[in-house]
Amino acid sequence: xxxxxxxxxxxxxxxxxxxxxxxxxxxxxxxxxxxxxxxxxxxxxxxxxxxxxxxxxxxxxxxxxxxxxxxxxxxxxxxxxxxxxxxxxxxxxxxxxxxxxxxxxxxxxxxxxxxxxxxxxxxxxxxxxxxxxxxxxxxxxxxxxxxxxxxxxxxxxxxxxxxxxxxxxxxxxxxxxxxxxxxxxxxxxxxxxxxxxxxxxxxxxxxxxxxxxxxxxxxxxxxxxxxxxxxxxxxxxxxxxxxxxxxxxxxxxxxxxxxxxxxxxxxxxxxxxxxxxxxxxxxxxxxxxxxxxxxxxxxxxxxxxxxxxxxxxxxxxxxxxxxxxxxxxxxxxxxxxxxxxxxxxxxxxxxxxxxxxxx
Numbered sequence: 334x335x336x337x338x339x340x341x342x343x344x345x346x347x348x349x350x351x352x353x354x355x356x357x358x359x360x361x362x363x364x365x366x367x368x369x370x371x372x373x374x375x376x377x378x379x380x381x382x383x384x385x386x387x388x389x390x391x392x393x394x395x396x397x398x399x400x401x402x403x404x405x406x407x408x409x410x411x412x413x414x415x416x417x418x419x420x421x422x423x424x425x426x427x428x429x430x431x432x433x434x435x436x437x438x439x440x441x442x443x444x445x446x447x448x449x450x451x452x453x454x455x456x457x458x459x460x461x462x463x464x465x466x467x468x469x470x471x472x473x474x475x476x477x478x479x480x481x482x483x484x485x486x487x488x489x490x491x492x493x494x495x496x497x498x499x500x501x502x503x504x505x506x507x508x509x510x511x512x513x514x515x516x517x518x519x520x521x522x523x524x525x526x527x528x529x530x531x532x533x534x535x536x537x538x539x540x541x542x543x544x545x546x547x548x549x550x551x552x553x554x555x556x557x558x559x560x561x562x563x564x565x566x567x568x569x570x571x572x573x574x575x576x577x578x579x580x581x582x583x584x585x586x587x588x589x590x591x592x593x594x595x596x597x598x599x600x601x602x603x604x605x606x607x608x609x610x611x612x613x614x615x616x617x618x619x620x621x622x623x624x625x626x627x628x629x630x631x632x633x634x635x636x637x638x639x640x641x642x643x644x645x646x647x648x649x650x651x652x653x654x655x656x657x658x659x660x661x662x663x664x665x666x667x668x669x670x671x672x673x674x675x676x677x678x679x680x681x682x683x684x685x686x687x688x689x690x691x692x
Contacts, residue, residue: 387629394633436614443607447497450600453565454492457593478530484514504601538587551584558585566592
């Protein structure tokens with residue numbers, strides 16, 4: 334259709350070039366097997382694997398546009414209409430930029446939240462170990478809070494090791510999970526007792542002096558008594574109201590479980606939300622992947638419009654331009670005629686059969 338036999342010769346020569354170069358040893362060695370395999374979603378493949386798909390899509394768009402343009406006797410007005418579509422695709426760049434920036438922001442927030450939850454777990458673990466040692470030195474190992482301090486270390490150690498892909502699944506959904514330690518659950522009354530004993534421990538090791546008129550002097554920061562970092566105390570203590578100091582972040586304590594444990598619970602919920610948002614953006618990445626393939630076909634159509642100008646398809650005679658559609662039309666006409674003849678023959682046979690039955 335374009336350059337006729339000369340065009341066919343050039344096309345077949347282009348298809349034969351990779352094979353000839355490979356035989357001559359000039360074709361680059363391509364590693365067709367990927368470095369790793371993914372079961373399920375999560376990866377879009379390599380850029381090298383995307384190249385053949387884009388080329389095939391571009392050639393498909395080019396071929397379809399050439400055939401439609403030549404068969405339907407289209408003119409330069411079609412190219413103008415096609416340019417409307419072509420220029421509108423530039424708007425997709427802005428959409429992709431915003432979508433990628435939002436996805437990157439979710440990923441960075443999840444990484445930061447995971448870092449905080451791991452650091453908070455490790456910070457609380459170190460304080461719990463100090464409290465466990467205090468219990469052993471004071472002979473209080475059998476009390477509920479000291480038993481909890483011994484059991485919960487394994488749980489906190491695991492929280493400190495959980496990454497951003499695990500904590501939102503295995504982290505604490507409620508404070509009772511941490512107070513249960515290695516057990517499946519703990520009674521509410523026992524949890525209250527544990528918290529009361531920890532509050533007495535903080536008052537004993539890090540005493541608060543009442544100066545009168547509501548003024549208090551907190552213990553000076555030391556190796557044991559410290560104000561917990563604000564990043565680790567972003568949630569108020571659990572109820573009931575008045576059990577512990579609601580604003581304990583403002584004073585030095587030896588064991589900041591009252592604010593760190595609720596913070597870990599809130600962190601799990603936040604990481605769940607961020608993970609869901611990231612997974613949603615992952616699905617949009619697959620949709621954009623298909624959109625890139627379709628965009629390559631649009632690019633092929635744009636190239637085809639330039640090809641129609643170079644090949645002067647507009648100057649061809651209408652019968653010459655429609656010759657590609659004539660063979661299929663002839664074949665369709667023959668099929669219709671044969672189908673009509675077969676139908677008439679079947680009709681005559683049915684008539685003779687019915688006449689034979691009446692006889």
